[in-house]
Structure formats: C-alpha cells, structure tokens
Amino acid sequence: MFRIGDFSRIARVSARLLRFYDEIGLLAPAHSDPQTGYRHYMIDQLAQLNRITVLKELGFSLEQIGAILRSPTLDAAELRRMLQLRRNDAERAVAWQEQRLRNIETRIAQIESEGAMSVDDVIERPEPARKLLSLRRTVPSLAEGRALIDVLREQSRVLLPKRHGCQLVAVAHSAQFESDEIDVEFGYTVDGLDLRAPGKDSILQLSELAAVERMAVCVRIGLPEDSHLVTAKIGRFIAANGDVFDGPSREVFLQPPDPQRMHESVVEMQFPLRRSHIE
Secondary structure (H helix, E strand, O other): OEEHHHHHHHHOOOHHHHHHHHHOOOOOOOEEOOOOOOEEEOOOHHHHHHHHHHHHHOOOOHHHHHHHHHOOOOOHHHHHHHHHHHHHHHHHHHHHHHHHHHHHHHHHHHHHHOOOOOOOOOEEEEEOOEEEEEEEEEEOOHHHHHHHHHHHHHHOOOOOOOOOOOOEEEEEOOOOOOOOOEEEEEEEEOOOOOOOOOOOOOOOEEEEEOOEEEEEEEEEEOOHHHOHHHHHHHHHHHHHHOEEEOOOEEEEEOOOOOHHHHHHOEEEEEEEEEEOOOO
16 A cells, blocks of 8 residues: 555655545545545556546536546446547637637738738629529538538538539628627529529529629638738728728639638638718
C-alpha cells in the first residue's frame, strides 16, 4: 500500500484532491487508519483514478463521473458513445473559436485598410430577370445556411439534367442582418431549360428573380463570415453616390462551390440600388 503522499506522487494528482475525492465518495482509499486518519491506496486504484482524470478532462462533471463509475450496466460501448458526444461538443467549440479568430483577423484587416479602402472594384450594372429552382429556409447560422447547398444539390438531381452547369445563387431575404435568424434562399438559375415543376411533396420551388435596373456588384473570395470586407466597400460606393438599398441582396457563385473548400469560393455579391429621396 501507498500512503496518500506517495500515491499522489505516483499518480501526479495532488493529495488535497485525493482527500476531496474521498470526501465526496468518488475514490475512497483502500484503507484508512481509524486512529491516525492516514489514508492508504493500492496500486490497482491508479487505473480508477486515471479514469476519473480522463473523464474530468473530457468535460464531465464530478457528479456525472460518479454516476459513470457506479453504473453496473455501463459497458465500453456506452462509455464510447458518451465520449463521442463530448468529442462532438469539443469540435464545435474549436470550430467556433477558429471562426471567432477569423472574424477578429478580418476586422483588424478592415481597420488597417479603412483609410485606403477603395470602391473602384465595385461596379454598377443592370441584371435581367432569372428563373430559379430553389429552396428557402430560415436558419440559425451561416454554417447551417451553407449546409442547404447540399440539400439543394441532392433534391434537384431528379429535376435537372446531369452536368447542368446552372449557376448557384443565394438570396438574403431578411431586411436586416441577424446572425442567428437568416432568411436565405439557395437556388439554381434554370433559364432556357425545359424544366418540369417540382411535385407537391417537394421542398423545392420554381421562382423568379426580378430584373434589377441598378445593381451594385463586387466579388468576394472566401466564406460569408468574411463578407463584411466586401459589404463595407459596397456601403461606401452607395454612400458616395447617394443611393439606398432596394430589395434583397444576392450572392452568385461564379464557380460551383466545393463543400470541402468553401473558403476558396468565388462569389459575386449583388445589392439592388435606387436613388435616395433625401437631398
């Protein structure tokens, strides 16, 4: 047997924590001297302590760890399932932090370039009306909005010819930007195609993008989370010309998006304009 101090040195866990685990019934010593109160541990208890440490590092609370250790029916498969759930939570947290870092970096880049940010690459042109085979949803994040592209691609296979070459368009219907409530429509332009209408049970619809007499256009390369760099240019262009927005904005993919390389997407951002009545 090992006294608590020696066991803590072997396990690399503080003696104070071992006493706490004993007090809450998580890991009792193999023997406690009733006269001196000294705690002694068996080397076999190291495996259980390591299990507690791993579960704690994976994010389980001490109460949850106690339930796991006490469960007579908890087998390796169930523990694996629980750990997979924790791994999914950790992956989502990492992805969120990575996106937060990207947002910070792009905001820094915007601040550093604001003095010299040019609107020369924003152009104005008319846009003709277009027919659209589309899917519209309100989603809680930009990432979930991008996931609709896969849904659209899958659902449209029975309606569009193979290698159709139709252009992908996203329409932002929300009158204002809310990152957790995005009304977005993804669709393929189907002008010139002899296309049958989706069935009544289909989640797709045939709609029409109205013609726009004046459209401010600028190209973005990358994820929509970085689009504020481009919308800032369009905003300066609009302010310089005394214009205001006149309807939903659009994003036209100039090349088919690769779901695994969305950060390389080349997208034309389009904002309908009209003259402001304010002098």
